[in-house]
Amino acid sequence: MTPSIPPHSSHTTLWERWVSHAQRNPDGQAVIHYVAGETPRVWSWQAIIERAARYAAALKQAGVRPGHVCATVLRHHPEFYPLYMGIEAAGAIPAVLAYPNARLHPDKFRDGLAGIARNSGLDFILTQRELEENVRPLATGSASSVRDILFPLDWNDEGNLPPAPTLPHPNVDASAPCLLQHSSGTTGLQKAIMLSHAAVLEHVTRYGHAIALTESDRVISWLPLYHDMGLIAAFHLPLAFGIPTIQIDPFEWVMAPVLLLDAIASEKATLSWLPNFAYNLMADRIRDEDLEGIRLDGLRMLINCSEPIRAASHEKFLRRFAPLGLRASALGGCYAMAETTFAVTQTHADSAPAVLDASRSALAAGRFEAPSPGESVMRCASSGAVISGCEVRVADEHGLDLPENKVGEIFIRSVSMFGGYRNNPEKTAQVLKDGWYASGDYGFSHNSQLYVIGRKKDIIIVAGKNLYPEDIEDAVGHVDGVIPGRVVAFGSEDDSAGTEQVCIVAETSRDQAPQRKALRRAIVEAGMAIDVTIARVYLAPPRWLIKSSSGKPSRSANRDRAASELKPEGTA
Amino acid sequence: MISERLRKVILTDLKLEDMELTDSTTAPQVPGWDSLAHVGLIAAIEKEYGIRFKTLEIIRLKNVGDLQAAVDKKTAERR
Numbered sequence: 001m002t003p004s005i006p007p008h009s010s011h012t013t014l015w016e017r018w019v020s021h022a023q024r025n026p027d028g029q030a031v032i033h034y035v036a037g038e039t040p041r042v043w044s045w046q047a048i049i050e051r052a053a054r055y056a057a058a059l060k061q062a063g064v065r066p067g068h069v070c071a072t073v074l075r076h077h078p079e080f081y082p083l084y085m086g087i088e089a090a091g092a093i094p095a096v097l098a099y100p101n102a103r104l105h106p107d108k109f110r111d112g113l114a115g116i117a118r119n120s121g122l123d124f125i126l127t128q129r130e131l132e133e134n135v136r137p138l139a140t141g142s143a144s145s146v147r148d149i150l151f152p153l154d155w156n157d158e159g160n161l162p163p164a165p166t167l168p169h170p171n172v173d174a175s176a177p178c179l180l181q182h183s184s185g186t187t188g189l190q191k192a193i194m195l196s197h198a199a200v201l202e203h204v205t206r207y208g209h210a211i212a213l214t215e216s217d218r219v220i221s222w223l224p225l226y227h228d229m230g231l232i233a234a235f236h237l238p239l240a241f242g243i244p245t246i247q248i249d250p251f252e253w254v255m256a257p258v259l260l261l262d263a264i265a266s267e268k269a270t271l272s273w274l275p276n277f278a279y280n281l282m283a284d285r286i287r288d289e290d291l292e293g294i295r296l297d298g299l300r301m302l303i304n305c306s307e308p309i310r311a312a313s314h315e316k317f318l319r320r321f322a323p324l325g326l327r328a329s330a331l332g333g334c335y336a337m338a339e340t341t342f343a344v345t346q347t348h349a350d351s352a353p354a355v356l357d358a359s360r361s362a363l364a365a366g367r368f369e370a371p372s373p374g375e376s377v378m379r380c381a382s383s384g385a386v387i388s389g390c391e392v393r394v395a396d397e398h399g400l401d402l403p404e405n406k407v408g409e410i411f412i413r414s415v416s417m418f419g420g421y422r423n424n425p426e427k428t429a430q431v432l433k434d435g436w437y438a439s440g441d442y443g444f445s446h447n448s449q450l451y452v453i454g455r456k457k458d459i460i461i462v463a464g465k466n467l468y469p470e471d472i473e474d475a476v477g478h479v480d481g482v483i484p485g486r487v488v489a490f491g492s493e494d495d496s497a498g499t500e501q502v503c504i505v506a507e508t509s510r511d512q513a514p515q516r517k518a519l520r521r522a523i524v525e526a527g528m529a530i531d532v533t534i535a536r537v538y539l540a541p542p543r544w545l546i547k548s549s550s551g552k553p554s555r556s557a558n559r560d561r562a563a564s565e566l567k568p569e570g571t572a
Numbered sequence: 573m574i575s576e577r578l579r580k581v582i583l584t585d586l587k588l589e590d591m592e593l594t595d596s597t598t599a600p601q602v603p604g605w606d607s608l609a610h611v612g613l614i615a616a617i618e619k620e621y622g623i624r625f626k627t628l629e630i631i632r633l634k635n636v637g638d639l640q641a642a643v644d645k646k647t648a649e650r651r
Contacts, residue, residue, distance in 0.1 A: 036627060036628055036631050037627075037628040037631075101600070102598065102599075102600040103600035103606070251607070252631050254607040254608065254610070254611075255607060255610055255611065255630055255631050256611075256627040256630050256631055257611065258627060259627065262627075277608075281608070281611065285611040285612065285615065287624075289624070290627065463608055497608070517589075521603065524603045524604065525603060528600070528603060533604060533606045533608075533609070570589075
């Protein structure tokens, strides 16, 4: 067995770490850019560092200085990686933002980007010509922090990508910020998380040990890089350790999920991270004939993260792909969040997550208990044990520690904790107290394993993407026919897809069938305009929604009431 | 031109009662046709016509017109 990689504690910035890989292993693979049906573009360490140095020089010419925030809004592209590294080489701070989905209305996209620019203080936006018309106005308003919009994919060897005869130096120290991540959403109110070079390097080192990373590992991912799982686990982790990362286009993967298995086999990948829905999607939707020649024996770990782990999804996936050589012990789990850089807990590298059958009524009463015969059972999959550098407590509503088997809110302390939401002291104060981060997730510990079973916040997680009910309610509340402010959005379990689906209850005074049909359609379309698929619409008469003590309609109470009293509207 | 048969499969799979689909209609314009629903819809079309698409054929589709052309090509090959 290859010995695991020792920590490289002598490097202070990401760039210095990467340069050391290029010096030690110039021909080694750094990034493999994968496109279906094409020969993958392989960046060796030497080539990617040289290219990044040229981007750093070009960025400097464009006015980028150490500490500037450079947001990227780019599609899956082979130049993305050296560009990202070039931003680091210039001492600036990359912030990867989502490329707008075709469903997202251009105005919503621009408003969202303007909000991020304002709240997070973006200095430059690096994007593609296709978005120029929509993005350009952001750099002109006097209130905007945006200094310029840049189109780095236009830069080329002949023109403005200057040679870099010497390696740049970022001129920042380890405590300086190295990246800015945003929570998901489209409203521009996303929380911005700034992480330092020290936090990221420290975290990936510790996390690498938790998953027994070796120099022969090869990471593969279709995850978007604006998400912490894609950015930290599948990009920064391999780059920091000097092992290859294979990057698949998220848009291509979701249309043809077999691509991941195909690439695992052809690229001999050993490690990947997936949100829970992906296990169901691949088990259900990949056809046998597409699996010909694919073997998964070399896969060391597939780590389930970013949605609650559903034991049934793992079982289904294993049943389907064990004949291809997938081992049960390769299915892992992890509990992670951007606020702690990434992972908090991780299952053991050589074993599947422990699964506990729990009595639902006992869980509802705040404790784990084995079910009595005939009782309703919740199957809870472990997210693993706390990784080094992190501490976890489960606490009651007064913040007092709870013993094992008691359900409470999960609080985390970590050596790689974020310093607070950028430009948002109120939100920071709500979640960060005495160095402990209040996750808003509920769970319990049992035999030193953490089981995450729900959450305090009303976030809906659809296919690994966090959706905020407020955003959806706001969009639906503006639909003609919906009584303003009388809307709730909530998630409901979709067992077959292994994720949640979005449901709406909206009050309306319309009572004729054709009008209601049109209203349902308008509500679904309002969701589409913010890139949210609304699966179920309940229309209720005026004054139907139950209000909470704050005077706003209560999501949980109305979810339960809708399920028992209303029928979802038929389709329009 | 989108055939009535293809239109019907799409609308049924997406649980839509009625909607006009033209050659240039794209998935994001159709309620419920998101990337997750796409895989299931392709499977429904394959079942209806008794055809099989290759991964690359699915990825390269840009609009409903492309989908119709791909269906026509596959069904012609089968004959």
